[in-house]
Amino acid sequence: xxxxxxxxxPHMLAPPPGGADAAAAAREQAREEDRALVRRAKExxxxxxxxxxxxxxxxVFHVANAMLRNADDAKDVCQEAFWKAHNALASFDGNxxxxxxxYRITVNLSIxxxxxxxxxxxxxxxxxxxxxxxxxxxTGLSPRRLGFDPHQALEDVELRKHxxxxxxxxxxxxxxxxxxxxxxxxAYQEMADVVGCSIGTIMSRLFHARKNMQxxxxxxxxxxxxxxxALADAEGAEEGNKS
Amino acid sequence: MKPETTxxxxxxxxxxxxxxxxxxxxxxQVEARLDGDARLKLDALGEMRVLFRxxxxxxxxxxxxxxxxxxxSHAPIVASVPAARRRRFLPMSAAGGLMAAAAALFLFxxxxxxxxxxxxxxSVEMLEAExxxxxxxxxxxxxxHATVIWNDAxxxxxxxxx
Numbered sequence: 392x393x394x395x396x397x398x399x400x401p402h403m404l405a406p407p408p409g410g411a412d413a414a415a416a417a418r419e420q421a422r423e424e425d426r427a428l429v430r431r432a433k434e435x436x437x438x439x440x441x442x443x444x445x446x447x448x449x450x451v452f453h454v455a456n457a458m459l460r461n462a463d464d465a466k467d468v469c470q471e472a473f474w475k476a477h478n479a480l481a482s483f484d485g486n487x488x489x490x491x492x493x494y495r496i497t498v499n500l501s502i503x504x505x506x507x508x509x510x511x512x513x514x515x516x517x518x519x520x521x522x523x524x525x526x527x528x529x530t531g532l533s534p535r536r537l538g539f540d541p542h543q544a545l546e547d548v549e550l551r552k553h554x555x556x557x558x559x560x561x562x563x564x565x566x567x568x569x570x571x572x573x574x575x576x577x578a579y580q581e582m583a584d585v586v587g588c589s590i591g592t593i594m595s596r597l598f599h600a601r602k603n604m605q606x607x608x609x610x611x612x613x614x615x616x617x618x619x620x621a622l623a624d625a626e627g628a629e630e631g632n633k634s
Numbered sequence: 635m636k637p638e639t640t641x642x643x644x645x646x647x648x649x650x651x652x653x654x655x656x657x658x659x660x661x662x663q664v665e666a667r668l669d670g671d672a673r674l675k676l677d678a679l680g681e682m683r684v685l686f687r688x689x690x691x692x693x694x695x696x697x698x699x700x701x702x703x704x705x706x707s708h709a710p711i712v713a714s715v716p717a718a719r720r721r722r723f724l725p726m727s728a729a730g731g732l733m734a735a736a737a738a739l740f741l742f743x744x745x746x747x748x749x750x751x752x753x754x755x756x757s758v759e760m761l762e763a764e765x766x767x768x769x770x771x772x773x774x775x776x777x778x779h780a781t782v783i784w785n786d787a788x789x790x791x792x793x794x795x796x
Contacts, residue, residue: 437707444706448699455692470702477706554689572653573686579655598649604682 421446425489432480440480444473447490450575451497457570460507460558468504472497491584494571498585502563518617550612557607565600572597642674648672652679734784738771 425446451472455465475496475508476483483492571577571585582593587599638645643664650656651664668676738758759770771782 399717437709441703441707444699444703448697452697453691456689456695460690462695466697467696469699473699473702473706477709497725550687554685556734558686558689570690571685574690579650579653588666594646596644601649601679601682604686608682608685625636 410479415465416441417560426485429483429485429489433483440477443489446496447493448473449600451492451493454494454570454575455501458563458566459504460555464504464508465501468497468500468613471500475500488584491577491581494575494577494585495587498567498571502567503562505566528573553608557604557611560607561600561603564596566595566601568596569600569604576618640675641667641669643667644673645675648675649679652676734769734771734782737782737784738773 425443428439428443428446432443451463452469453470455468456462459465459468472493476493479496483489520596561569566599568582571582577585579590579593583590586593640648647660647664651661655713656664673739757772759772762786769784771780773780773782
């Protein structure tokens with residue numbers, strides 16, 4: 392596998408051309424095409440399966456790369472994910488979305504990679520994940536802004552250093568939801584399908600992941616302990632809010 | 635999630651608003667109550683989103699998985715996948731067990747003279763000594779007694795069970 396870096400793409404925040412309706416129609420058309428390809432692949436059409444994988448190779452790589460933050464590891468995970476999908480195609484429910492299934496395989500493999508890299512056991516226990524991040528956890532979302540210029544953010548060496556450290560500290564559970572939401576732009580239901588949990592759990596994880604990130608960055612920026620509050624409350628609250 | 639509220643808007647609701655997960659009706663209700671603090675929280679969330687996206691999707695690599703796809707397209711599609719990982723089949727152990735059971739059954743059920751007052755009984759015991767498993771069959775047959783000891787494979791010869 393060869394990876395050659397290309398120039399940076401335009402920001403993903405830009406709305407799709409044609410607006411939300413056009414984007415929804417495009418998504419539905421893509422789903423229909425996926426379903427047809429899955430059907431053919433299950434019937435033994437290998438070209439159809441290769442087409443399916445090619446459709447999602449970039450997105451699968453993005454997820455793995457965002458999770459692992461290492462292109463070589465992400466590349467390995469992608470290859471493993473493609474083979475795993477091939478070997479498990481017969482068990483795939485044709486009515487489900489193919490890309491959420493692929494994401495699920497990729498996320499699970501990425502977590503395995505993280506686990507090996509960290510040399511420790513990683514669990515999807517929310518209370519544990521909250522503590523695992525080790526950040527001071529505010530009781531609510533912070534109204535404090537970091538106050539940087541979005542266009543200059545990547546040129547701010549100090550900010551990037553703190554950001555990298557903050558992301559590295561995130562538990563795999565929290566990193567997963569942030570990647571799926573903020574990078575891939577998945578809806579809560581899609582995230583729940585990928586992770587295999589309820590929407591309530593997704594919201595809870597997302598909430599705490601964001602709070603922890605804010606707390607790290609504000610503290611790193613010199614905000615001291617302004618956002619530091621007891622972690623124990625948040626852990627209990629997170630458990631209580633799962634649906 | 636902590637039920638923190640800003641002007642009647644909980645953080646949970648604010649997060650769902652930020653993520654575009656509210657119905658148009660709910661959205662309008664939130665917008666009607668957005669005050670300075672809630673807006674600051676939304677700004678802070680937006681700031682995080684920009685940072686996170688910038689950091690985690692900074693470059694678009696040109697990927698070439700063609701060799702993988704090529705290999706996959708030449709591999710046969712797997713027809714079915716086991717629902718769960720199963721214990722590895724242990725042919726030696728299974729064959730040994732079957733033969734031992736057959737021997738015990740033969741001794742226990744073999745025909746006897748009809749005039750004899752027969753009282754049959756059998757018991758099976760598993761023993762392990764120095765890593766070797768053995769089945770001990772005690773067979774009572776109308777006063778006769780037989781003991782069959784069947785040596786099973788040692789655990790080390792059975793391979794690792796996943």
